[in-house]
Amino acid sequence: MSKKHQTPLLDELKKGAFPSFVTEIEKAAVHSDMSADLLGQVELSYREKVTHWKHGGIVGVRGYGGGVIGRYSDIPDKFPSVAHFHTVRINSPSGFYYKADSLKEICDLWDKYGSGLTNVHGSTGDLVMLGCRTEVLEPFFAEITSRGWDLGGSGSAMRTPSCCLGQSRCEWANIDTMGITNDITQHYQDEMHRPAFPYKFKFKAAGCPVDCIASIARADMSIIGTWKGDIQINQAEVKNYAAKMDIQKEVIDMCPTECMAWDGKELKINNEECNRCMHCIARLTKALRPGKEKGATLLLGSKAPIVTGALMSWVIVPFIKMEPPYEEFYELIDKIWEWWDENGKNRERIGELIERTGFPRFLKEVGLTPSAAMVKVPRRDPFFFWSEEDVQK
Amino acid sequence: MVGGIGRRISNVVHTQGWVHCHSAATDASGLTKSIMDELHEYFTSKDLPNKVRIAVACCVNMCGAVHCSDIALVGVHKTPPRIDHENLKNACEIPSTIASCPTSAISPDPTKKSVKIKLEKCMYCGNCYSVCPAMPISDAKNDGIAIVVGGKVANLRTPPKFSKLAVPWLPNNPPRWPEVTDAVKTILVAYIAGAKKYERVGEWIDRIGWEKFFKVTGFAFTIQHVDDFTFARETFRTTPTFKWT
Numbered sequence: 001m002s003k004k005h006q007t008p009l010l011d012e013l014k015k016g017a018f019p020s021f022v023t024e025i026e027k028a029a030v031h032s033d034m035s036a037d038l039l040g041q042v043e044l045s046y047r048e049k050v051t052h053w054k055h056g057g058i059v060g061v062r063g064y065g066g067g068v069i070g071r072y073s074d075i076p077d078k079f080p081s082v083a084h085f086h087t088v089r090i091n092s093p094s095g096f097y098y099k100a101d102s103l104k105e106i107c108d109l110w111d112k113y114g115s116g117l118t119n120v121h122g123s124t125g126d127l128v129m130l131g132c133r134t135e136v137l138e139p140f141f142a143e144i145t146s147r148g149w150d151l152g153g154s155g156s157a158m159r160t161p162s163c164c165l166g167q168s169r170c171e172w173a174n175i176d177t178m179g180i181t182n183d184i185t186q187h188y189q190d191e192m193h194r195p196a197f198p199y200k201f202k203f204k205a206a207g208c209p210v211d212c213i214a215s216i217a218r219a220d221m222s223i224i225g226t227w228k229g230d231i232q233i234n235q236a237e238v239k240n241y242a243a244k245m246d247i248q249k250e251v252i253d254m255c256p257t258e259c260m261a262w263d264g265k266e267l268k269i270n271n272e273e274c275n276r277c278m279h280c281i282a283r284l285t286k287a288l289r290p291g292k293e294k295g296a297t298l299l300l301g302s303k304a305p306i307v308t309g310a311l312m313s314w315v316i317v318p319f320i321k322m323e324p325p326y327e328e329f330y331e332l333i334d335k336i337w338e339w340w341d342e343n344g345k346n347r348e349r350i351g352e353l354i355e356r357t358g359f360p361r362f363l364k365e366v367g368l369t370p371s372a373a374m375v376k377v378p379r380r381d382p383f384f385f386w387s388e389e390d391v392q393k
Numbered sequence: 394m395v396g397g398i399g400r401r402i403s404n405v406v407h408t409q410g411w412v413h414c415h416s417a418a419t420d421a422s423g424l425t426k427s428i429m430d431e432l433h434e435y436f437t438s439k440d441l442p443n444k445v446r447i448a449v450a451c452c453v454n455m456c457g458a459v460h461c462s463d464i465a466l467v468g469v470h471k472t473p474p475r476i477d478h479e480n481l482k483n484a485c486e487i488p489s490t491i492a493s494c495p496t497s498a499i500s501p502d503p504t505k506k507s508v509k510i511k512l513e514k515c516m517y518c519g520n521c522y523s524v525c526p527a528m529p530i531s532d533a534k535n536d537g538i539a540i541v542v543g544g545k546v547a548n549l550r551t552p553p554k555f556s557k558l559a560v561p562w563l564p565n566n567p568p569r570w571p572e573v574t575d576a577v578k579t580i581l582v583a584y585i586a587g588a589k590k591y592e593r594v595g596e597w598i599d600r601i602g603w604e605k606f607f608k609v610t611g612f613a614f615t616i617q618h619v620d621d622f623t624f625a626r627e628t629f630r631t632t633p634t635f636k637w638t
Contacts, residue, residue, distance in 0.1 A: 013423055016430030019394055021412070021422040038412070045411035045420065046567040049533040053415040055526035071413060087413065123408060123456040130413055209548035216553050217461035217546045254591060256550050279550045279591075304455035306520050307495045309623035312461070312553055346489055347524070369402040 004029070005040030009047060025117065034115040034131050037081035041073060052079075059086055059134050060105070061141040065195045067151025068137060084133040085115070089126035089152035090144065094178035096121060105147065113140040123382040125204075126152035151185065156347075157195035158188050163205040164212040166225075172281060173207030174225030174294040180205045183326060186241045198344035198353075208290070211279045215299075215313070220350050221333070222299040222313040223322065229291030230271040231280070237287035238267045250281050274279030296322045298329075300336070301351025311351040316363075318373040335366050360385070396437035400444060404436075405429060407449035408456045409470075416519060417451035418468030418536040419565050424449050427569045428577050435581070442588035442597070445581065446545070453518050461544035464580055465556050466573060468565075470517040473498075473536040474528040478507040480496040485525035493524040495623075503546040516622070536580045537562045538573050542580055542606075543595030554595040557603070558600075559610070561617035601636075 003026075010022045025042075028035035041052050057070035060209060069087040076083035090106065103120075106127065110116055122128035132140065141151070145175045150158035161184045164170065166177030184203050185192070191201075204215035205223040215222035241247060242264070252260045259273035260280060263368030267287070269280075283287045298320055299313035336350065339362070354362045363370055372378075397403040405428070410421035420439075428447065435441060448462035453470075459465040481490075490508055491499045499512035499521060519530045520635065540563070544556030559580065563572045578595070586607060588597035598606045607614045620628045 009568040013426050016426065017394070017428055017433045018429035018436075020426060022426075042411050042420075046423070049536065049565045049567065051411050051415060051417045051574075052533045053411075053413065055415045055529075071415065086412070116435075117407070123406065142527075211546050211548065211553070214458040214461065214546040216548075217458045217544075250591065254550055277548050277550055282549060304460055305453055306455075306518065306523070307493065309495075310455075310460040310555060312555070344493065347493065375535070 004036040005043060007039050007043040010039060010043050028116040028229045032116045033081040035117060037079040038115065038131065041079045041082055059137060061137050062366055064151055064193045066154035066157050069154055088129040088130060088132065089124065089154055090124055091150045091152040092127050094163055094181040097170055098167055098387050109143060124152065124160060126160050134253060137324055153192045153194040153344050156192040156197045156199050159200055159202045160205040161185055162213060164207050166207040170207055171285060172210065172290065174227050174290055175207060175296050177205040177207050180223060180387065183324065187330060198340060199347045199349050209276055210282065217302050217312055219302060219313065220300065222302060223296050224275055224299065226295060227291040228293040228299050228319065231269050231274065232289040233267055235266060238284060241284050241287055251280050254279055295319050301354060303349045303351050308352055315374045316368055318371055339366055394437060400440045402432055402435045402445045403448055405447045405449060407459060408451045410451040414451060416454060416523060418470055418531065419451050419538055420605060421449045421451045422575060423567055424466055424570055427574050429579060431574050441585060441592050443593050459547060460556055461546045461553060462556055463542065463545065463573050464577055465541045467539050469537060469539045469562065470519055470530050470532060471537065471562065472516060472532045473510055473512055473515040474522055474530040476507060477527040478505045481525065481527035482506040483528050490521055490525040493520045495520065523601050530595060538571065538635060540576055543598045545593050545595050551596055558618050560612055561615060579610050604638050
């Protein structure tokens with residue numbers, strides 16, 4: 001089949017060893033005029049060095065306030081098939097597990113209704129279906145929901161929660177990340193599909209401090225699995241490792257708290273000094289396991305640079321048992337959201353709100369007990385608030 | 394192509410770029426493809442000191458953990474938004490447009506029922522454009538790519554780190570972005586030569602010092618590298634102990 005548009009610049013990107021997105025879009029273009037026009041428009045962007053997608057345009061499906069991102073070409077006369085090119089976000093299953101049949105099903109439906117192109121997964125963690133017209137949104141939505149799928153979050157709502165694969169495949173997981181993520185999704189369906197917050201709110205659950213889901217950088221609420229008690233040691237396995245690696249150099253000397261010792265026969269850990277960074281467990285996986293009392297540290301506030309600078313989540317609850325029905329957790333989340341609703345400005349993330357109004361005030365008003373685990377260092381300047389009850393009349 | 398496990402370059406987290414985004418300052422898929430065509434052996438078979446997470450964001454909204462990646466590219470603007478006064482009064486909410494600006498560069502312009510920009514205060518973040526479509530900021534001649542390095546999200550050994558500015562601007566030069574791929578290679582080569590086993594890029598730089606990073610990469614240290622945004626004060630060196638470079 002001859003190409004609808006000549007794309008000499010994009011053709012350059014079909015060469016080379018790494019898989020090519022241009023080749024993939026060309027495959028979709030064989031049976032989708034939308035994908036053919038997409039190539040034409042992207043080629044123009046490559047030539048002119050500007051995007052050709054128009055700003056905004058609110059589209060959606062009945063009963064939902066989010067899940068669809070409106071997108072329109074700014075040169076629809078040249079590329080009529082991408083005049084509309086909306087994205088549909090589909091809520092991914094926890095841990096990103098699919099039966100092959102399920103993936104086929106969703107792709108077949110997207111061939112039927114949209115461009116046939118997807119991002120699996122988009123940066124949000126959703127199954128991102130790229131490119132469709134406004135009029136297919138309702139029929140596509142009806143069909144996917146009838147088969148058990150649902151839309152993900154967008155706009156000023158709870159976004160599709162995501163997690164590492166946790167206990168399903170990882171020996172380091174201290175919490176059931178997939179169970180937690182699924183539970184949050186079910187518990188807050190309204191908050192996810194009907195945007196009513198000052199801005200977006202993301203949950204991500206990681207099974208351990210290695211944080212494969214990047215929760216500390218990318219989630220307003222980071223749930224990171226951790227433990228109390230001694231790291232469990234299998235000395236026989238330590239010896240097996242000693243036969244093939246330099247334990248002193250690669251483990252003991254790299255321990256940030258210097259709490260480990262190895263005399264060639266026995267590995268010792270001074271657990272009181274351990275800060276649970278995971279380096280030794282990651283290096284000696286068969287020999288070391290986290291301690292037996294499992295739970296999570298809750299951290300709040302991370303986000304990308306917009307608006308007032310990037311933030312990483314910081315500790316607000318040093319240790320919480322994350323077990324169903326998660327009552328204590330949901331109680332805290334409800335309080336945080338209420339406080340954010342009450343005090344947040346339009347488009348102000350929770351982290352920025354705390355930055356603006358003060359962490360002590362947040363702790364007080366949400367009812368959390370201050371702890372040295374929450375700060376890197378205490379305050380350095382001697383300016384601080386007291387309340388009425390602290391002073392003598 | 395199968396790879397990305399262990400002490401390699403992991404799969405490149407990237408955004409939608411010109412393929413699908415209205416605020417893209419560059420293309421993400423093309424940059425990713427160009428870089429990985431050059432570096433794919435470090436994805437499949439060649440070991441590095443430790444994992445290297447490369448990320449690409451097509452604008453400063455940074456969908457994806459670009460702000461905490463080992464080597465990250467971000468599409469940036471260099472010129473302020475242009476105000477379309479005619480459309481602004483119909484399409485935009487003036488208070489939220491003013492509030493969107495992190496440097497308070499935007500103020501009301503009652504005579505035009507629009508807004509004005511104090512140009513010397515604008516840092517070209519484009520957040521006003523996110524709120525108000527009548528303030529387009531893309532500029533084909535001046536949009537480009539910044540490189541930030543040394544971030545990580547894992548707590549292994551050292552706490553998570555933000556990526557910091559290595560190169561403030563390189564030209565948008567599709568379809569292969571040679572200036573950008575060269576700079577990424579320069580960083581990777583210096584990291585391979587200088588880092589100890591298991592040191593991430595950020596751990597290596599923290600050990601040798603940022604002044605040394607600029608020496609071993611040969612990147613120019615410019616006025617743009619000195620922070621004057623929200624958290625600037627913490628970045629100034631409060632000791633005379635640094636290395637001569």
